[in-house]
Amino acid sequence: MACGTNLVVRGLSTWFCCGNAWGPCGATGHGACGTCNSGSHQCAWPNASDACKSITRPQDCGLSLPRETCGHTFYVTNRCNSHCVSVRVADCGPDTNSFCNQQHCCGSICGNNRVIDLTASAFSAIADLSTGIRPVRVDN
Amino acid sequence: MTELDRRQFLARTALGSAGVIAATGLGPLAAEAVAARGDVAPGERDPNFAEGKILSIDGGTLVVSSSDLLLQRIQVTSGTTFWKLHETTFDDARVDDRLYARGVPADDGTFLAERIWVNIVNLHVALVGIASDRLQLDHPGGRLVGHVVPDTVAVYSLGPPTRDLSRLRVGMHAQVVGAWHPDTDEIDIATIYS
Numbered sequence: 127m128a129c130g131t132n133l134v135v136r137g138l139s140t141w142f143c144c145g146n147a148w149g150p151c152g153a154t155g156h157g158a159c160g161t162c163n164s165g166s167h168q169c170a171w172p173n174a175s176d177a178c179k180s181i182t183r184p185q186d187c188g189l190s191l192p193r194e195t196c197g198h199t200f201y202v203t204n205r206c207n208s209h210c211v212s213v214r215v216a217d218c219g220p221d222t223n224s225f226c227n228q229q230h231c232c233g234s235i236c237g238n239n240r241v242i243d244l245t246a247s248a249f250s251a252i253a254d255l256s257t258g259i260r261p262v263r264v265d266n
Numbered sequence: 267m268t269e270l271d272r273r274q275f276l277a278r279t280a281l282g283s284a285g286v287i288a289a290t291g292l293g294p295l296a297a298e299a300v301a302a303r304g305d306v307a308p309g310e311r312d313p314n315f316a317e318g319k320i321l322s323i324d325g326g327t328l329v330v331s332s333s334d335l336l337l338q339r340i341q342v343t344s345g346t347t348f349w350k351l352h353e354t355t356f357d358d359a360r361v362d363d364r365l366y367a368r369g370v371p372a373d374d375g376t377f378l379a380e381r382i383w384v385n386i387v388n389l390h391v392a393l394v395g396i397a398s399d400r401l402q403l404d405h406p407g408g409r410l411v412g413h414v415v416p417d418t419v420a421v422y423s424l425g426p427p428t429r430d431l432s433r434l435r436v437g438m439h440a441q442v443v444g445a446w447h448p449d450t451d452e453i454d455i456a457t458i459y460s
Contacts, residue, residue, distance in 0.1 A: 150453070165311050167310060224439035
C-alpha cells in the first residue's frame with residue numbers, strides 16, 4: 127500500500143481496541159464514529175470534532191492538528207521500519223494532552239507527543255503489538 | 267515472498283503436535299519484522315488479522331471464538347512466534363486465553379499464524395496507587411491491578427527501558443503493555459511508558 131506524501135504530523139502512535147472486544151477494553155464500544163472495530167484498519171484522531179478536541183487538547187502540547195472527521199483516510203508510517211498502513215478515522219483520541227512532550231525512540235529515530243492511535247489490526251500491520259508505542263509519520 | 271508462496275510455506279510447516287517450536291527457514295520473526303503484506307483498503311477488515319478466545323487446543327490447532335462470536339481454526343506452524351508477557355512458546359497457550367494473531371487465511375478457511383500475542387493489552391491508565399509488587403491503575407473500563415513481575419520495565423521519556431520504577435508517581439498518566447489475567451481485573455505489566 128503506497129503511503130501519502132502530504133505530511134500532516136510526526137509523533138507517536140499507540141494501538142487500542144474497539145468494537146466487540148475482550149479484556150479491559152470489552153466495554154469500549156464502536157468509538158465516536160460508531161464504526162470502530164479492532165480487526166479493521168482504522169484510527170483515532172485527536173481533532174475529529176470540536177467535542178473531541180476539547181478532550182484531547184493537542185494545542186496544550188503546541189500541536190496544531192487539522193480537523194479530519196469520521197471516514198477520513200490517513201497514511202501512517204512506522205518510522206522505525208518504514209512500513210505503512212492506510213486507515214480511516216473511526217474514533218476520537220489519543221488523549222494527547224496527558225502526554226505532552228513525551229518522547230520515545232527506536233535507536234536514533236524519536237517521536238514526540240501522541241498524535242494518532244491505531245486499531246490493533248492496523249498497528250500490527252506495521253509494528254509488533256508488544257512494542258506498544260512507535261514513532262510515526264502521518265500523511266494525507 | 268508472494269502471498270501464495272507464504273500460504274504454501276506456512277501450510278507445509280503446520281505443526282502436527284503441540285509444543286514444537288523450532289527455528290525454521292523463516293527464522294524468528296523480530297518485533298519489527300511483522301509487517302503489512304497485501305493491500306487492505308483503509309477502514310476495511312484485515313484478512314491477515316485474527317482475534318478471540320481460545321476454546322480448544324488440539325495439536326497445532328487453536329479453535330478460537332472471535333469477539334463477533336465467529337469460530338475460527340488457527341493453525342500454528344513451526345515458524346509461528348508467540349508473545350505472552352514476553353517471547354514464549356505455544357506450550358504457554360491455555361484454553362480461555364485471548365489472542366490477536368497475524369498470518370494468512372488458507373483456502374480451507376484455516377488461519378495460518380505467523381505471530382500470536384496472547385492476552386496482550388495496551389492501556390492508557392492513570393496511576394492511583396503504587397506498591398513494590400503492584401500498581402493500582404485507573405482505566406476507562408474500570409480499576410485494574412497491575413502486577414510488577416520480573417519482566418516489568420519502565421520506559422521514561424528520553425530514556426531506555428529500565429527495571430527502576432522509582433520515578434513513577436501517583437497521578438501520572440501512563441501507557442501500559444501487559445498480559446491480562448483472563449476474566450479478571452488484573453494484568454501483569456510488561457512495559458510501562460510514562
